[in-house]
Every structure is written in structure tokens, then in C-alpha cells.
Ligand SMILES: Nc1ncnc2c1ncn2[C@@H]1O[C@H](COP(=O)(O)OP(=O)(O)OP(=O)(O)O)[C@@H](O)[C@H]1O
């Protein structure tokens with residue numbers, strides 16, 4: 001199936017939490033080969049899942065640059081081996097592989113890392129049934145076409161007008177920069193269910209699902225517990241019905 005799902009939205013709306021819960025759900029399906037990509041240089045998904053980082057996309061980029069500067073390798077061989085090196089950079093945990101983008105030392109390198117990440121996503125997606133990408137907040141990575149290979153844009157928002165506005169902006173940028181894809185809105189931190197139908201009726205985005213405010217999420221966050229061990233609590237149950245509605 002080789003489906004790639006990007007979890008996008010405004011800062012702080014719950015992208016990493018939801019991506020981590022999707023990782024937990026992937027682990028429940030051991031017949032599915034899953035890949036999680038932490039595309040946020042802040043490495044929140046690595047923390048939320050306690051999945052260690054073996055080698056980041058940025059580490060690999062720097063190694064390749066160093067090799068080509070030292071002329072220790074034939075550039076054509078180098079290009080051919082990137083796919084192999086990417087696979088070697090993955091952390092493996094049961095049926096789930098994990099890769100983090102990492103953070104360049106110099107500010108100016110972010111766009112180069114994003115370009116490399118776009119190529120890495122292109123290469124890796126075909127090796128896995130499902131790829132879940134925890135994107136950086138906002139529209140930058142969509143603008144830079146980092147997500148151009150994805151099949152599904154999961155737009156996460158809390159119930160705020162700002163969060164919903166950013167979700168719609170991301171939908172619009174995605175429409176320009178991603179070829180064939182579907183979108184779905186996930187409302188997070190819902191306190192009253194009636195809010196969901198109010199928003200669903202007033203917004204021109206298809207609703208994929210909603211996740212309630214769940215004290216367990218705060219507990220896991222504050223105490224740095226791995227979301228791969230999240231209990232059968234409301235946030236996980238709601239995530240399960242969202243997971244079931246992802247494209248096959
Ligand atoms: N359903 C929920 N119930 C309770 N708290 C939640 C829920 N979802 C997220 N939170 C809390 O909201 C905060 C932000 O969540 P998270 O880090 O997942 O957001 P994010 O979109 O990844 O943020 P960033 O843009 O900084 O990467 C965290 O403190 C988290 O515990």
C-alpha cells in the first residue's frame with residue numbers, strides 16, 4: 001500500500017501527540033510495516049515515543065557533503081548508496097522503523113536539510129506500508145515541497161479560530177504543492193462533543209475525527225513517558241477510529 005501521512009498544523013495543537021499515538025497503533029498491527037519520521041528539528045517524536053535516534057537525516061547530509069569535499073568517494077557511487085545509507089540510519093522497533101530529521105548547527109542550512117528530507121521521504125516511502133510524518137509547525141515544509149510524496153494530509157487543530165485558520169492555509173498550500181492527496185481534519189483537545197459538530201458544519205474541510213482532552217496525555221508529557229505505552233484511555237480510543245479511517 002505504501003501510504004504516507006503527514007501530520008500538520010499550527011504550533012502546539014497536538015501533532016506530535018497524535019503522531020506518537022499513530023505509532024502505538026502501528027505497533028498493534030504487526031503485519032504492517034511502519035515508518036515514523038520526525039520531520040521537526042526539535043525531535044519531539046523521538047521524545048514522545050522514546051525511540052532513540054541512530055543517525056539523523058542531517059547527520060547523513062553532512063557525511064555526504066564531507067565525503068564529496070574530500071573526494072574520497074565517486075559521486076555516482078555515493079548517489080547510488082544513499083538509499084542504502086538511509087535504511088541503515090533507521091532505528092528499528094518491532095514492525096516500526098524510525099528516522100529523525102535532526103538539526104543543523106548553522107541556521108542557513110535548514111532549507112538544505114529540508115531538500116534532503118524531501119528526497120529521503122521519496123526514497124523511503126516505497127519500502128513501508130505506512131509512513132507517519134510528524135511535520136514542523138506551519139507551512140514551511142509544505143512550501144518547500146518536503147511533503148510532495150505524501151498521500152494524506154492530516155490537519156490537526158485545536159478548537160481555536162487560529163488553529164483552524166492555519167489548518168485551512170496548510171490545505172491550500174498542500175493543494176498547490178502536492179499532486180494526488182486527500183486531506184482530513186482532526187480536532188484535538190475537545191472538551192464538549194457539540195463543539196465538533198458546530199465546527200464541522202462551519203468549515204470547508206472534511207472531518208477525519210476528533211480527540212478529547214485527556215489528562216493521560218499531560219501525564220505522559222510531563223513525566224516523559226513513552227506514548228508507545230499509552231493506556232486504553234479516551235485519546236487512544238479516539239485515535240484508533242482515526243487510524244481505521246486512514247487511506248489503505
Ligand atoms: N488530547 C489532549 N489532551 C490533553 N493534552 C493534550 C492533548 N493533545 C495535546 N496535548 C498537550 O498539548 C501540548 C502540545 O502537544 P504536542 O507537543 O503534541 O503539540 P505539537 O503540535 O506537536 O507542538 P509543536 O508545534 O511544538 O511541535 C502538550 O503539552 C500536550 O501534552
Ligand SMILES: [Mg+2]
Pocket residue numbers: 015016017040044045
Ligand atoms: Mg511537535
